[in-house]
Amino acid sequence: MPFLPVAASSIAPEVDHLFWYLSIVSIIMTALIFLTIFIFAVKYRRRSPNEVPKPIHGSLRLEIAWSVIPFLVMLTFFWWGAEIFFANASPPADAMDVYAVGKQWMWKVQYPEGQREINELHVPIGRPVKVTLASEDVIHSFFIPAFRVKHDVVPGRYDTMWFTATKPGRYHLFCAEYCGTEHSGMVGWVTAMNPSDYENWLTSGGSDGSMAQQGEKLFQQMGCSTCHLLDQQGRCPILRGVYGSRVQLSDGRSVIADDAYIRESILNPNAKIVAGFRPDIMPTFQGQISEEGILQLIVYIKSLAIEGTPSAPNGGTTTAGQPSNAFGPNAGKQ
């Protein structure tokens, strides 16, 4: 009979410690209240039908004490919880990338190296893994209980989450946001492996080339390459070196060319026009390309480094809120 889930990621023990802290405080509080009520109920039970106890109206001191002290205890919950949350909000710069697309009712995972799998995720232990999440349809939620991580996968934008697995093993992957008929079938396995096993796994089995190569193929097939020339100015901006750079827009604003920006530019090209270009030249690709395809294109564009410079770093910038998210950290910047 399992009582606690396996703790198989770097943050799992931290979350568990906090959980134990809250549990112990709560158990003490509950016991105190139960016990007090029990003692009062026995000690002050009605002994004669006509007894009338003396009134007690209240006590300001007590009221202050039992408002302020619990609140201070709660603030420790708040503080500790916020600390863990913030420390794990953005992935470290050296995290490896994995891309996961949720669709009714499966998880499609692809690796930059070209491996693809369904309802399976293979990760090495001891190395931060950043998962970029996209949805083809409704809201899903990527949940790995053994790692104590969960993130909603919201259609129309990218979300990211990350973790560092610490113990080899096979762990549940669940969809945690109700998504329709086979919601409970949208489950899979996360396999955490020793780094050497992971390398073997990554190179075993056939693949259609790396994600960047697949993206390049799409880039030709979809006709992107007719306007976005690689090394000379065409009708559209040159994409080499654009990933991660700051792009000047025609309306005077500027944006960082991150995953969210590139996705938007493919699906809604008129949303942000690069300075010096006209709108309405590029058609929308909404409905013509899958989320997986868009991710391949993004990885391809990311791979187009300017000669002599390393390809763009994995910043935390891809978590950029969509315009939709009024509270997003990038609200107002867009």
Added chain:
Amino acid sequence: MSTALADPQLTEQPNYLNSEYGWKSWLFTKDHKRIAILYLISITVMFMIGGIFALLIRLELLTPEGDMVNSDTYNKFFTMHGVVMVFFFLIPSIPATLGNFFVPMMIGAKDLAFPRINLLSWYIYIAGAAFALAAIVMGGVDTGWTFYTPFSSTYSNTFVITAAVGVFIAGFSSILTGLNFIVTIHKMRAPGMTWGRLPLFVWANYATSLIQVLGTPVVAITLALVALERAFHIGIFDPAIGGDPILFQHMFWFYSHPAVYIMILPGMGVISELVTCFSRKGIFGYSFIAGSSLGIAIIGFLVWGHHMFVTGMSMYASLYFSFLTMLVAVPSAIKVFNWTATMFRGSISYDTPMLYAFGFIGLFTIGGLTGLFLGTLGIDVHVTDTYFVVAHFHYVMVGGMVLAYMGGVHFWWPKMTGKLYPEGWAKFSALLVFAGFNATFFPQFIAGYLGQPRRYHAYAPEFQVYNVMSTAGATILGLGYLIPLIYLTWSLRYGKPAGNNPWGAKGLEWETTSPPPTYNFEKTPIVTEEAYAYSHQKEIEVG
């Protein structure tokens, strides 16, 4: 004040039940007490429908495989359970029945301020319920009671609009009841019934009414927008047509979190009445309990984002919502401490309503504390959308609210009907409810922390042991609800006459006859003392 003495011929006295006969006298009544009875019957029917869905859910979850019904049916079960229980039982439960009946009586009024609007609100409720039931009969809804977009607005193939219209309509009933209470409490208090003398049940209903009037329009608009998007493809929430799915969650929880307080505040009001009466003692910290109701109503509007910590909302917004969630727990804690302190040196009797009050305080404490787990950012990420959440809100909604409702019904039943129920059976079933409830929902905390996601038709086999416990507990809980239904109905005909004040309780409602006359009081009472002045009487008159 009138002093009604025990009369062996009580039932022969003119009262609101025997003043008129025939179905018209009920369906066209303007008497708040009769309307309360209409509501009582309606929400009991809805509770039974919601309860049947709950039992079907628990039966399916007895085994890890989804083997009893198919996924679509299971998804409809939990959706209909949630929709019926939240919108058609919990929200109207105490205000529309006990509140409707007793708020006017407790302030010494002969009715609510707008008796016709009161009747109208019942009809609106029935119209809303008819839509919800129609959605069930036509084939059900599978969106979950939260109607999350874009699933509800674009992807679901079920009767979403019908159900949403039902909830939309029922919202107006809630708004009208709230409005009626606010005006009544402001304008119709008997001479001497100052704000500082109001029974705490009235304060709790006042705070609830404020939330109903301010919050309900938002959920009505939100569901109307879902229906518009679904019917006419106007892009509001679906990103494929230019909408924003997270906007829906902000709008939905802006109402639906305060709605949690619509559900629990009146229950807290009931507990204040029970604890004082059965400790025979004035409330400890009157103004803190009254003020904390208002505090909850206000802060409750500012915490909705704690339902959305893993949606990718800005982490600074998360920080703010987490902090305010801790803050909103303070007024709830104040109430629990004050109720406990009220018992200190009291004269405590263990009548059935008090057993429910003990149960409420204990279970609400657990529900409240586990709410803090969910408000703590680092923990919420792991436990949100798991059975931990399911257990938490059932501890508040069922362990808290439903127990308070049961306690209140048992407390005021003699006043409402003039009859006593069999105390032995009542105590027995109160214990069943408490035991069955804990057996059902406590294991879900563990299953939740282990990672069992909610709304799963089939689940991983290692969670089974906790689900078997839950299902076994639900059986006991179901029995605990069934027994009162039987003996309360039985008591209508065979119960002993209750007398005017079987508990020796304070409060204007106990000063009139049982059942009360149509206009509640022979003459308008004049109030000369604070609420719960148990020590003022030299000798407690019972009966």
